[in-house]
């Protein structure tokens with residue numbers, strides 16, 4: 001992906017890779033304290049959380065198990081449908097685990113509130129959330145997100161794992177996608 005090619009597809013860089021990595025160090029230090037002596041399991045929500053999981057897990061000072069779940073609530077568009085589908089289920093048994101869900105972004109919060117309920121019903125001892133990004137609409141639904149990286153404006157963003165139609169995930173920064181790309 002050449003710079004010139006993507007430049008007119010993005011309007012503004014919201015969070016740089018450098019800012020993200022510094023924040024992940026900060027959150028990892030807090031999580032290490034909060035989960036000392038606990039049965040921590042990181043659960044990444046595919047595919048958007050791949051970069052957060054990769055960098056966050058390596059910022060932790062100890063070896064930690066991780067698992068993945070793939071759900072879909074957006075399809076190819078830019079607005080949540082509210083219908084959550086399991087595309088790939090967990091491999092791990094959640095019984096007595098202290099689960100920390102790793103998410104790229106909370107927008108409507110529909111996906112997360114569904115996941116929280118689902119994981120609790122599987123016998124997890126505790127379920128908390130770390131979302132790298134949070135949009136203002138997330139305040140409208142009751143999702144208890146213990147760790148948040150950055151509050152961002154209500155724009156459709158891509159990069160650092162976040163896609164539009166499977167593109168842009170490998171951008172290092174988080175940027176606003178130009179509306180002409182999707183409208």
Ligand code: 5GP
Pocket residue numbers: 048073074080103104105106107108109110111112155156157158162163164
């Ligand atoms: P929610 O259920 O909270 O509305 O969002 C569910 C999922 O939609 C997020 O985990 C993320 O994968 C995707 N999503 C929400 N907002 C954005 C955005 O601004 N950009 C991209 N690329 N995906 C988003």
Ligand code: MG
Pocket residue numbers: 045046047048049103104105
């Ligand atoms: Mg996600």
Ligand code: MG
Pocket residue numbers: 048074162163164165
């Ligand atoms: Mg997506």
